[in-house]
Amino acid sequence: MYRIGELAGMCEVKADTLRFYEKHGLLAPSMRTDSGYRMYTEQDANRLRFILRAKEVGFTLSEITELLSIELNKSEWACADVKGMVDDKLAQVEERIAQLNVFKTTLQALSRACCGGPESAEHCSILEALESSLTEVRCEEPGCEHGKQ
Structure with missing residues (x-):
């Protein structure tokens, strides 16, 4: 005991x-x-x-x-009942991974869009993108194509 x-x-x-x-x-x-x-x-x-x-x-x-x-x-x-539970959980995990990959891609685009400089955040491209209903992010980093992500 x-x-x-x-x-x-x-x-x-x-x-x-x-x-x-x-x-x-x-x-x-x-x-x-x-x-x-x-x-x-x-x-x-x-x-x-x-x-x-x-x-x-x-x-x-x-x-x-x-x-x-x-x-x-x-x-x-039945073993099939247990497998069904595992398969359902696996599908949930795969769906969550897909969501996280979308988050990752979007956050990477937001990060690339910002110069990250010491200037005021009044014209911060990240904040502008989050305030906007647009799906594209204006990119300020050198090498970004035509001001988009």
Whole structure:
């Protein structure tokens, strides 16, 4: 049996993390001592490791809850159900990467558009671009083509 600090240390998380997971129904101590200390078993430690690994690959708390329910009742679920969850998460990640690439491209264009000099920001091309409804950015950096990104 492990006390909360021991289990937290063993899994390299803070005790508050275990309390948080307990509050959200992901993890519960197997028992409490007469003085109220949370006590965890090896099975609880395995559950915590499962939660942490699922979190590391991007699953949300509600998704982890669903995965845990599958883990507890494996015989009632098909492997395809679990794969479906992973494929859905993968599609979300790919969509987010695409969004981040758009952000990156736009930020690069904004950065290239600004001279970055010590002058007043009254005519800053970045601010002008953000204030404008135009999709093109006026470029002030040498080498930019015709004042566009």
